[in-house]
Amino acid sequence: MASHKPPPPPPSPLMADNTNTNTNTNINSNSGEDKLIAVARHIAKTLGRTETMTDDILQIFSTFDGRFSREKLSDKVDADDPTAYAAFENALKSLDRRISHYVSSDHPIWYDSSDSAAFLDAIDELVATVRDWDHMSGDKPVAACLDRAEDLLQQAMFRLEDEFRLLIERSGEAFDLNQLNHHHHHHHKNNYSFDSDDQEGDDDEANFDEDEQSIPVARPLSDYDIVIDALPAGTISDLHGMAKRMVAAGFGKECAHVYSSCRRDFLEESVSRLGLQKLSIEDVQKMAWTDVEDEIERWAKAANVALRILFPSERRLCDRIFFGLSSAADLSFMEVCRGSTIQLLNFADAVAIGSRSPERLFKILDVFETLRDLMSEFESVFSDQYCAFLRNEAVTIWKRLGEAIRGIFMELENLIRRDPAKAAVPGGGRHPITRYVMNYLRAACGSRQTLEQVFNDNGVDYHRNADNPERALSSTSLSVQISWIMELLESNLEAKSKMYRDTALxxxxxxxxxxxxxxxxxxSELASLLGDDWIRKHTAKVRQCHTNYQRSSWGKVLAVLKLDSSSLAANGLAKSLRDKLKIFNSSFDELCRVQSNWVIEDDQLRMELQISVAGNLLPAYRSFLGRLQSAAELGRNAEKHIKYSLEDIEARTNGLFQGNGRK
Structure with a gap:
């Protein structure tokens, strides 16, 4: 670190002595006062490292004693005084020699702290000299000297800029943040095929990281408390000294620019070490979705590290190097972070404006949640006016991801609406659309809180059930959305059910x-979203289907077994019983043959149905057989007409809905 010359002793004793001398001895000679003013001026100049400090010290002096008026103390020179002008020229010559010595040096000046201190002192003197003579720029010889001084200042600044760059490059090092095993969450499944029930277990997350060495093991979020000291403290104070001079000399923008071009490289290198590729929006849109999914994993990690560790560390560094120069600090910081931030945001944007096919929901939710959780970081790290556009862009893209998620739900609706009612499922089993939609919604509800946020924030009215105000009032927008999808699914299934010629099927x-x-x-979470009434109503619907099946399928068979007096004319009792039995045998036969190919997928439901078919059939058949056997005309011959015993009937009904013909 450059050590500057120690300041001269404080002025107070000197001031006291002079004051006393003046009061006691009442020296009013011009030369005495000139000396006094020269001393005061010298003290102010030596102590005042910058223009404003010198001014402040002069201000203090002038309050001590009326003779230290601002006019007398300020170094403004009298143009008519040829000795003063000569002093300006001499001062300039000496400064030119000292500064040129450093400007033309082959070695970095900041390798030696005495060199760097001397160089900065010379710059300070030059800036002060220019300031003292500036009001005289109307005078030709003075103007010529001022031009020379400006040239010299510019050379000094160019050299200072190079030294500044060199010092940063020598001390900085990009960080490989892969060493920071950092928090990394998977709350969504990797396997999104919703038409099978195989992935209901939660054990398929174990293989997430097997072959991705670049993604470290999960660690708790507190790991983000790391602060990176990008440059050593000594270097920071040297850079601060340089930055102060450049800003004072009117080279603040150049200083910010050279600073940010160096640090930007380090920052971008650090980000790329997190495994993030530089991709344009078009690049992302051309990628296969599985590649985008992998990139999202890396992106979420990089975004967290950038906003929680890298950017705050850069902000801290800027604030220390440009301490007291807030506008330069803000400008530098924005220029350092802009590229990396836009790279991160562009990727999220590409995901938001990409295809809205339903299987993308889960990864898009990851991106949405990552940005949402980083919003407070965006606000705090990009709080100044130069960075406002980055903060706003982050909010815009986060909202756009919300729109994408809502768009995916609309796409799911379209998918259900468009699913054609052509080929019915053989045997009346579960339809793939039912499996897909239900497994999809269950998986989606794993992110219920996020989805509620998305559907409540949306500005669009999702209460499409405006004609049913109680329902709209009693539920969140998400539950309205889900029940709307369920309604679409039901009406789609209704249409599909009409494809069967047999109403029982x-x-x-x-x-x-x-x-x-x-x-x-x-x-699943769907229970609380849709509510108990919904479950009761739909359980009742299933029961109603059960009743309809019984009526349309076994009603005719049971009617055959009815023994009402009109159908059993006394004269042909035996014949009509025999005919009825024949009709019963063939219809029962046919129904069992056909319905053993039908399928009921739920074991419990299949049993309930078999029991209820048997429960209706057996008592009617038993009383029919009783009547048959008691018909005197048939006598013993009754037996040979009976094809099925009660046990046979029960056995046959137990063979229903097995889907045997399909196996």
Whole structure:
């Protein structure tokens, strides 16, 4: 660190002596006063490292004693005094020699603290000299000297700029933040195929990091409390000394520029060591989505490290080097961070404006949540006026990600609406769309809080059920959105059920899908979003399908077994019983044959249905057989007409809905 010459002893004793002398001896000779003023001026100049400090000290002197008036004390020179002008020229010659010696030096001046101190002193004197003569610039010879002085100052500044750059480059080093094992969260599944139920377990997150050596193990968030000291303290105080001179000489912008061009390289190198590629928005949009997913992992990590560690460390460094020069500090900081920040924000923007296909939801949620959680960092680190545009851009892109998420839900709606009602599922089983939508919504509700934030912030009215005000009032926008999707799914399934020629099979189809939907809702966050009434209403719908199935399928068979007096004319009792039995046998046969190919996917539901079919059929069949056997005309021959015993009937009904023909 450059050590500057120690200041002369404080002025107070000197002031006291002089004052006493003057009061006691009453020296009013001109020469005595001149000397006194010269001493005061010298003290002010020596103590005052900058223009404002010198002015302040002179101000203090003038309050001590009326004779130290500002006019007398300020170094303003009388143009008519040829000796003063000669002094200006001599001072300039001597400064020229001292400064040129350093400006033309082959060695870095800041290698030696006495050199750097002497160089800065010479610059200070030059700036003060120019300031003292500036009011005389109307005088030709003075103007010529001032031009020379300005040239000399400019050379000194160019050299100072080089020294400044050299000092930063010599001391700075980019950080490899991969060594900071840092917090890194996966709250979403990696496998987004929603048409299967295989991934309901939570054990498939274990293999996330296996082959990604670049992504360190998760650590708690407190790891972001690291502060990087990018440059040693001594270097910082040297740079501060240089920056102060450059700003005083009117070279503040150049100083900020050279500072930021050096630090920007270090910062960008540090960011690239986090594994982040430099990608334009177009590059991201051309990438395969799986590659974008990998990039999102790296991006989230880099964004956290940049905003929580790198940028605050740069801010701190700027504030120390440009201490007291806030405008230069702010400008420098913005120029250092702008490139990296825009790189981070552009990536998020590319994700936000990309395709809205539903499987992208989970990674887009990651990006949304990362930006949301960094918002306070954006606000604090980019709080000054130069950085306002970066702060605003971050908010804009974060909002755009919210729009993308809402757009994905609309895309999901379109996907359901467009799913054609053509080929019905054989056997009336669960439809892939049901599986897809329910597993999708369950996975999405893992981010319920974020989604509620997205749907409540949206400015668009998602209460499309305006005709149902109670429902809109009692629920969040997210639950309205989810119940709207459920409604679309139901009407889509209704349309699909009409594709079956057999109305009983339509009921089986609706039962399968309805039961699946209710169960998926019950064992997830969807239950609290849709509410108990919804679950009750849809459980009742499944029961209604059950009833419809019984009626349309087994109603006719049961009607055959009815033994009302009109159908059993006394004269042909035996014949009509025999005919009825024949009709029953063939319809029962046919129904069992067909319905053993139908499928009920839920074991419990299948059992309930089998039991209820048997429960309706067996009592009617038992009483029919009783009647048949008691018909006197048939006598013992009754047995040979009976194809199925009660046990047979029960066994056959237990074979229903197994989907046997499909296996």
């Amino acid at each position: 339509s009921s089986v189809f609706l039962m399968n899908n309805g039961r699946y939907i209710v169960q998926k809702v019950k064992d």
